[in-house]
Amino acid sequence: MSLVEVRDIFQSYGQRPILERVNLSVAEGEFVSIVGASGCGKSTFLRLLLDQERPTRGEITVDGEPLKGEPDRTRGIVFQRYSVFPHLTVRDNIVAAEALSRPLGRLFGGVKRAACARAEAALERIGLAHVAQQYPSALSGGMQQRLAIAQALAAKPRILLLDEPFGALDPGTREQMHRFLLDLRAETKMTVFMVTHDLPEAFKLGDRVVVFDKTRWDPHDPAAYGATITYDFDARNGGIPYQLNEDQDGLPDPAPHPVAEAG
């Protein structure tokens, strides 16, 4: 059974359609990369999954239950622009994220000491151990983004939403963060949705790569139609469109789509 079901979602702002007829079924533990042209509605889709916005039409369910329109600790998010607590040290930012994921929002005694040790280990893994006692304002933008990612992961959300999380990082740091994310994901089995403009990254990290695009286009009014999911690639199987993997006809699989080859 799938964990997240997106059924016939439409989203418009005023008269302007952004998304139309979006359907997606995601199993627990899957990593879904989301790609598509700038402005096609990828971040909008994440906001709908986060329940920050209600769709104009359609329904999203998690574990068969419709989203409730209120904050839910099972879903964490990292935006392209980092967001950390400026008044807490780097280490306490991570400890606080774990605390906030608990029912009381606080940690005590041995539990807190264990959380501090986990935070130290996480900082070591992402190369921020040497700034553990500093405040975020003393860090570069890339370092703050690394902290924001570590913070979201510390809460061990059941569903992690990432909106271009690695966009601002240099290639070496990006590689390091990829490993950190994949390791943690293997440990926690969390389900991930990640928006990226980087196709190799989408195929490297994702189990699936879904493409948002418009299927209808009015040259006189480019904003007339919304985008939908036009491709669903199995990134673990050479980038073959997902639905084609289920064919039982014994024929060789068709050649991968050029988008997959670029990855």
Ligand SMILES: Nc1ncnc2c1ncn2[C@@H]1O[C@H](COP(=O)(O)OP(=O)(O)OP(=O)(O)O)[C@@H](O)[C@H]1O
């Ligand atoms: N709250 C809002 N009110 C009105 N229009 C909005 C709102 N949020 C997004 N939009 C518009 O919806 C469209 C899709 O925006 P969105 O940020 O989802 O695209 P995107 O695919 O994530 O783009 P990018 O890749 O550039 O980040 C854009 O034209 C944007 O201006």
